[in-house]
Amino acid sequence: MIKSKKYVDASKLYDKTAAYEATEAVALVKKMASAKFDETVEAHLRLGVDGRHADQQVRGAVVLPHGTGKTVKVLVFAKGAKVDEALAAGADYAGGDELVPKIQNEGWLDFDVVVATPDMMGVVGRLGRVLGPKGLMPNPKAGTVTMDVAKAISDIKAGKIEYRLDKANIIHVPVGKVSFTEEQLNENFQTLINAIVKAKPAAAKGQYLKSVVIASTMGPGVKINTTSYV
Structure with a gap:
């Protein structure tokens, strides 16, 4: 992959082999972001688990205190009064x-998150082949299969x-x-990593946080020192 000049120049601002404290890493990522659009800052966490085993799956949801900065479109599968409740x-x-x-025939996917009441999961299940590969299937662990659709929507819109x-x-x-701000990004990151550490499966052996990297959409990744999270 050919790296852009901006990417190469940004890479000179830090030590690729070093692991930084989260606050330093966030500052570096902001400093190295040079795109003309407002880049997303992403965290990439490689875990010492084997997701092929059910007892080593790591999945859940967390509300970031400052949201993601993205406007999220929510689709709710419900019936009767729950449809009105969801829209309200x-x-x-x-x-x-x-x-x-x-969704199935017209390829309509103009939404980012799908919420469903439990009694609609039979209907949603028919869309598994479409929604599954895109990570859009509602899931109880993520709080997207619930009768309390109002709370689910509120959390998602707030930055879940x-x-x-x-x-x-x-x-x-x-x-x-x-x-x-650096403080907002740092608080969001700390909330995320604390949730993932808390979600560590009992069956996980050895080092849980193998590597943690944060990066902006177009910028290089910065490694984070994980010793304080173990």
């Missing part, structure tokens, strides 16, 4: 069976993010925007 709580879209062909392992046992999540 700020859902962008809400409905039931009539949404299935729109879902985290889960990919096939390489890495979690990739946004922790804000480059335009955030």
Whole structure:
């Protein structure tokens, strides 16, 4: 992959082999962000677990105190009064069976998070092949399968993010925007990493946080010293 001149210049501002304290890493990421748009700051955490085993899965959700800086569109699967409740709580879209062909046949995916009441999971299940690969399937662990749709929507709009392992046992999540202050990014990052440490499976052996890196969309990654989180 050919690196841009800005990327190469930014890389000279820090030691790639060093692991920085989170506050220093955040400051560096902000300093090295040079794109003309407001870049997203992401955390990438490689965990010492094997996600192929059910007892070593790491998945959940956490509300970032300062949000992600992104406007999130929420779709709610519900019926009856729960549809009205969802729309009143700020859902962008809400409905039931009539949404299935729109997603399945028309490829409609103009939403970022899907919430469902438990009695609608049979309907949502028919969309597994479409929503699953995109990480959009509602899940009780993430708080997106619930009768309390108003609270779920409120949390998501306030900055709730879902985290889960990919096939390489890495979690990739946004922790804000480059335009955030260092304090806001740091507080968001600390909230995230504390939640992931708390979610450590009992079956996990050895080093849990293998590596933690933060980076802006177009910038180089900065390693974080994880010793204080163990």
